[in-house]
Amino acid sequence: MIRRITGWFNRHPRATLGALLAGPLGWISVVYLGSLLILLMHAFWSKDSFTGKVEPFNWTLDAFVQILSNPVYFTIAARTIGIALLVTISAAAIALPVAYYMARIASPRKRALLLVAVTMPLWASYLVKIYAWRTILQTNGLLGWAISPFGLEGPGLTEIANSWLVLTYLWLPYMILPVYAGLERIPNSLLEASADLGGRGWITFRRVIFPQLIPALAAGSIFTFSLSIGDYIVPDLVSDAKFIGNVIYDNSALGSFPVAAAFSFVPIVVMIGYLLFARRLGAFESL
Amino acid sequence: MVESPLVRAALRIFTGAVMVFIYLPLVILAVYAFNASPLGGWPPSGFTLDWFGEAAGSPAIRDALSNSLTVATISTLLALILGTLAALAMQRYSFFGKNSISFLFVLPIALPGVVTGISLQSSFKLFGIDLGLHTIVIAHATFCVVVAYNNVVARLRRLPRSPEEASADLGADSWMTFRRITLPGMRTALLSGGLLAFALSFDEVIVTLFAAGPGARTLPIWVFSELQRSYQLPVVNVVALLLVLVSVIPVWIAQRIGGGEIARGGR
Numbered sequence: 001m002i003r004r005i006t007g008w009f010n011r012h013p014r015a016t017l018g019a020l021l022a023g024p025l026g027w028i029s030v031v032y033l034g035s036l037l038i039l040l041m042h043a044f045w046s047k048d049s050f051t052g053k054v055e056p057f058n059w060t061l062d063a064f065v066q067i068l069s070n071p072v073y074f075t076i077a078a079r080t081i082g083i084a085l086l087v088t089i090s091a092a093a094i095a096l097p098v099a100y101y102m103a104r105i106a107s108p109r110k111r112a113l114l115l116v117a118v119t120m121p122l123w124a125s126y127l128v129k130i131y132a133w134r135t136i137l138q139t140n141g142l143l144g145w146a147i148s149p150f151g152l153e154g155p156g157l158t159e160i161a162n163s164w165l166v167l168t169y170l171w172l173p174y175m176i177l178p179v180y181a182g183l184e185r186i187p188n189s190l191l192e193a194s195a196d197l198g199g200r201g202w203i204t205f206r207r208v209i210f211p212q213l214i215p216a217l218a219a220g221s222i223f224t225f226s227l228s229i230g231d232y233i234v235p236d237l238v239s240d241a242k243f244i245g246n247v248i249y250d251n252s253a254l255g256s257f258p259v260a261a262a263f264s265f266v267p268i269v270v271m272i273g274y275l276l277f278a279r280r281l282g283a284f285e286s287l
Numbered sequence: 288m289v290e291s292p293l294v295r296a297a298l299r300i301f302t303g304a305v306m307v308f309i310y311l312p313l314v315i316l317a318v319y320a321f322n323a324s325p326l327g328g329w330p331p332s333g334f335t336l337d338w339f340g341e342a343a344g345s346p347a348i349r350d351a352l353s354n355s356l357t358v359a360t361i362s363t364l365l366a367l368i369l370g371t372l373a374a375l376a377m378q379r380y381s382f383f384g385k386n387s388i389s390f391l392f393v394l395p396i397a398l399p400g401v402v403t404g405i406s407l408q409s410s411f412k413l414f415g416i417d418l419g420l421h422t423i424v425i426a427h428a429t430f431c432v433v434v435a436y437n438n439v440v441a442r443l444r445r446l447p448r449s450p451e452e453a454s455a456d457l458g459a460d461s462w463m464t465f466r467r468i469t470l471p472g473m474r475t476a477l478l479s480g481g482l483l484a485f486a487l488s489f490d491e492v493i494v495t496l497f498a499a500g501p502g503a504r505t506l507p508i509w510v511f512s513e514l515q516r517s518y519q520l521p522v523v524n525v526v527a528l529l530l531v532l533v534s535v536i537p538v539w540i541a542q543r544i545g546g547g548e549i550a551r552g553g554r
Contacts, residue, residue, distance in 0.1 A: 006462040016461075017380045021388075024373035024432060028391050032403075032429050035410035039402075042409050056413065098305050101298040105290065114302070116542075121309055123538040125490045125530040127507045131514060131523070132312035135319060140328035142315060172309070201290060230399020233492060237514055245401040245493075252497065257409045264406075267399045275397075 042261035054257050063262035073247065077266050080244040083160070084228035087167045088175075091224045092217055094168070095175035102176075103183035115180070122173045130237050133166045137238060162238040167228045174223035182216025183209070215282035222278050229267050313531065320524040327521075342525040351509040352529075358420055358505060359488040362427035366484045367477060369428070370435025375469075377436075378443040395430040403430065404497030411498070418500030426498035427491060431484035438480030439473055446472045479541035486534045506530060 009016045046060040047053065067073045102114045121129070136142045137155050144154020155162060186209060194204040232245025242250075244267055251260035278284075290298075323333030342348050377389060395403055407426050411418060446469075454464040492507040499508055506526065513523050 002462055003460060006460040010461050013380070017376055017382060020372045020376035020380075024369040024376075024392070024436075025388065027369055027429070028395070028432070031407075031425060032395050033391070035406040036402075038410040038413055039406040042413075054413075094305060097298050097301045101302040105295055105298055106302075114306075117306060117309070120535060120538070121313070123486055123490075123534050124313060125507070125527070125534050127490070127492050127510055128316065128527040128530050129312060131510065131527050132316040134514070135327055135329075136312060136315060138327065142329040145329045169308070169312070172305075201294060226397070226399055230401045230493070232401055233511070245399070248401050248405050249496070252405055252408055257405075257412070260405055261409060264402050268402055271398060 366431035442476035
């Protein structure tokens with residue numbers, strides 16, 4: 001029986017391809033694309049003002065009106081995008097020297113060790129890392145204890161700067177790894193040529209190395225930016241500020257899917273715009 | 288270019304400081320798990336193993352752990368099957384729309400998790416599907432497919448085609464060739480892809496919160512709801528340590544058997 005079936009598939013390669021793709025493609029299309037479509041439609045559906053139930057296929061722009069008429073939504077969107085940009089910049093600023101050390105100064109043995117050391121924390125529970133920062137940042141935590149001799153107090157768990165710090169911490173490895181790979185790709189001869197032509201260290205970095213690193217930085221920034229913009233756990237647990245994700249989550253918990261869906265357009269549109277921008281910088285070639 | 292000794296020293300010190308920055312929070316966490324004081328202040332007041340006993344005895348934690356293991360196992364199996372089928376199709380055939388399809392598989396981790404979460408929840412609600420462990424499995428399998436897919440594709444790319452051709456020449460049909468030649472060649476890639484998917488699922492919270500019903504708590508959701516309360520139990524420290532170990536150990540094993548793709552991280 002199996003022989004007959006495989007024989008048939010042998011003679012019909014297109015059918016084999018179809019059989020292979022049917023499962024995975026069906027799953028992604030139905031489960032993922034399907035729900036994405038349903039989410040986008042929700043944004044244009046009305047809600048029964050009395051029961052609060054969503055009325056499917058009852059088209060309206062109410063959710064968008066509600067968002068646009070309340071400046072709080074704008075503040076939250078601007079805050080989230082601003083913090084995501086700050087996180088990206090600070091992650092890049094930390095990643096550059098570390099990646100440079102790994103790629104060009106460390107011995108091969110040390111380099112391998114550092115690569116593992118940078119990669120492993122990516123997999124150490126996301127939630128637990130936030131929790132660890134909570135214990136450090138709380139008023140009577142490690143940070144407060146360390147700075148108390150100077151008459152300073154721990155920051156507590158309300159500052160928005162905490163979110164900046166913790167998000168930078170979480171996504172830093174995503175920036176270090178592509179920048180490291182980008183530095184590895186720069187041939188030594190190029191740097192020697194720059195030195196021969198009189199380029200001192202800083203000039204060589206600025207004029208030769210940095211321009212070649214832009215695709216790698218853009219690739220890393222896709223992760224730091226996208227992951228920050230979609231985060232709602234960090235602002236909830238270490239700050240008292242709301243991000244886009246908190247608005248979406250809170251509205252969905254209240255059953256307000258149209259508002260949640262309409263506000264989801266912000267991260268989707270911003271991310272698509274960012275991906276197009278990053279592609280122009282050559283990010284996809286160095287992913 | 289030769290960096291001046293000063294620059295080299297500065298870079299070395301900076302890198303060292305960043306490594307401390309990366310690992311310090313995890314070390315602190317491990318220390319807290321053994322802290323005798325039930326209050327979370329620094330410095331710890333003494334050494335105890337009591338919280339481990341208390342965590343082991345808590346029915347809520349045991350339930351959450353068994354939920355997490357169930358969800359991670361089923362979604363890993365689903366992701367492996369779907370990811371392998373997709374990898375075989377994408378690696379062995381060329382066809383119209385191939386690039387769009389490979390983009391499609393990456394989409395669930397390219398878009399922010401909150402979008403994936405709210406999308407899935409709104410369609411579950413629309414179709415009247417009750418939220419529970421099964422909806423978490425559906426969500427996890429969706430973003431774990433890409434991890435399995437990446438590992439298997441990377442392996443298939445390196446695997447030589449000649450043994451498969453030889454097998455066909457010797458009269459084996461395509462099923463026999465797959466079972467005897469291709470599958471053994473993919474074995475370690477499947478194992479490491481599976482371990483990575485397992486770690487990803489075991490740790491996920493952003494999408495899970497949207498897909499989980501009130502009764503279905505995974506371990507990260509249990510930790511999250513504890514953290515939201517103002518008074519935190521010291522057993523959270525123990526569970527946190529457990530979460531780190533359960534997500535790092537599979538990845539470490541995956542790296543040892545060399546499946547590649549470890550660097551890509553999750554989400």
